[in-house]
Amino acid sequence: MEYTHKPVLLDECIEGLNIRPDGVYVDGTLGRAGHSREIAKRLTTGRLICIDRDMAAIEAAQTRLADWMDKVTLIHSNFSEVGQVLEEAGISGVDGMLFDLGVSSPQLDDASRGFSYMQDAPLDMRMDVSAPLTAREVVNSWSFEELRRILQDYGEERYASKIARTICQVRESSPIETTLQLVDVIKAAMPPAALREKQHPAKRSFQAIRIAVNGELDALPPMLSSAVAALNPGGRLAVITFHSLEDRIVKQTMKELATGCTCPPNFPVCVCGNKPKIKLVSRKPIVSGAEELAENPRARSAKLRVAEKCDL
Numbered sequence: 001m002e003y004t005h006k007p008v009l010l011d012e013c014i015e016g017l018n019i020r021p022d023g024v025y026v027d028g029t030l031g032r033a034g035h036s037r038e039i040a041k042r043l044t045t046g047r048l049i050c051i052d053r054d055m056a057a058i059e060a061a062q063t064r065l066a067d068w069m070d071k072v073t074l075i076h077s078n079f080s081e082v083g084q085v086l087e088e089a090g091i092s093g094v095d096g097m098l099f100d101l102g103v104s105s106p107q108l109d110d111a112s113r114g115f116s117y118m119q120d121a122p123l124d125m126r127m128d129v130s131a132p133l134t135a136r137e138v139v140n141s142w143s144f145e146e147l148r149r150i151l152q153d154y155g156e157e158r159y160a161s162k163i164a165r166t167i168c169q170v171r172e173s174s175p176i177e178t179t180l181q182l183v184d185v186i187k188a189a190m191p192p193a194a195l196r197e198k199q200h201p202a203k204r205s206f207q208a209i210r211i212a213v214n215g216e217l218d219a220l221p222p223m224l225s226s227a228v229a230a231l232n233p234g235g236r237l238a239v240i241t242f243h244s245l246e247d248r249i250v251k252q253t254m255k256e257l258a259t260g261c262t263c264p265p266n267f268p269v270c271v272c273g274n275k276p277k278i279k280l281v282s283r284k285p286i287v288s289g290a291e292e293l294a295e296n297p298r299a300r301s302a303k304l305r306v307a308e309k310c311d312l
Helices: 010-017 034-041 055-064 066-071 079-088 105-109 135-141 144-153 160-173 179-189 203-214 216-230 244-258 290-295 297-301
Strands: 024-027 047-052 072-076 094-100 231-241 278-280 303-309
Touching: 010 034, 010 094, 010 231, 010 303, 024 034, 034 047, 034 055, 034 066, 034 094, 047 055, 047 066, 047 079, 055 066, 055 072, 055 105, 066 072, 079 094, 079 216, 094 216, 135 144, 135 160, 135 203, 144 160, 144 203, 160 179, 179 203, 203 216, 216 231, 216 244, 231 244, 244 278, 244 303, 290 297
Parallel strands: 024 047, 024 094, 047 072, 094 231
Antiparallel strands: 231 303, 278 303
């Protein structure tokens, strides 16, 4: 069957990466390999390193990238380890890196993975199924204060305290084992008006628990710093985020890396020695157009930021 998956902001990513046929590129979040296919198609003597923490994505890519495997290397790892991955692969510098920080569609669509609040499944939510921490452990063993914190900080959930308290009360009788059990607990903690809102009442809580299980936000700053360090001068870094917490970290980290001298304005000469490591290709994030949003509602919250490595 013809492979028709089109990933979020595909054309914008390809344009942002400014791909050279003989260049070396990294797709740090392989997923369904949609971005990787388009990068690989544009390479002649170049090379593409594909990284994913989900082994299912690595295995599926053997088929999805079959026509380009002579120039593709698949690596099972976390994108926060990109520096080590490149070192072990014998690559001293790359010409472009792409990171799509969203949960991949197969993870959402496969009910057994436990990411969805619309289908019943064991509470899991691990992007890497070999990782020890699951959503079940978070929900059933983390303290009230830990639960309240992640629901508030990672989910920006208004009813974080009420939901955390209700989870703790319910689990005293028996563990919360499945996604739909958790949805019912979340709904029970929320006022009727919140249940009538357009957004699913469990969306923010599920996001928060997923982020906690996978350490998603913790991995961002080291990944961004390692990525920039590994870029060749003129190389491009493209990052797609899907919620404000991720975007805030990416925006702030890129801003810091693009800032040169930080000495006070009244200093006659620079003493800090800081020089910009990157320049921002676009000051504002790139978002999906009306045509893409009509085809893929999941793209609505996507933001793409692109930066270029400076000549140091």
